[in-house]
Amino acid sequence: MKYTTIAAVALLIGGSYLSAKATLFSPTDSITVETYSDIFFKLESSSISIDEIITGASQFADSLCDESIYQEVIGESVNSCKQKFKQSQAQCADFTRKNSEAMYTDKVAITLVSEKFINCMSNS
Structure with missing residues (x-):
């Protein structure tokens, strides 16, 4: 019984490890960018x-709009920010x-374009 439990735990840990590592071997150009961090993950293997x-x-x-304390500090509300x-x-x-250019491969350039876009949205 003890060895069965140890084997089961080892299989679970091994399976979790392999599924986590499987993303390292999958093509990252098939990554869909949905979040800001996805940009930099995809950038490791392809242009953005x-x-x-x-x-x-x-x-x-x-996500900045959802930070109610931050919005309060800058004199806004979550609803006004989202609107x-x-x-x-x-x-x-x-x-x-x-x-802007159509494609980017440089983190600094991507960050600058992102900042310009967010500033545009904030100041409108």
Whole structure:
């Protein structure tokens, strides 16, 4: 019984380890960028499009809106922040696309484009 339990635990740990490592061997260019951190994970093996940067930066900006203490400190509310971002997102995305390269491979450049996009949404 003791050896069966040890074997079962070893299989669970081994299976978890292998499934976690499987993502390292899967093609990262098939990664869908949904969050800001996804941008940098995908960047490890492929270039990032301006649309992916906008998607990740939008998610990051939205997460800033959800931080009620931060919003209070800057004199906003969660609802007003989300409304402002919702109203300006399409306009800022168009502006960012027109004034940016189509593809990026440099972390610093991606960060700068992301900051410009978020600033556009914040100041609209």
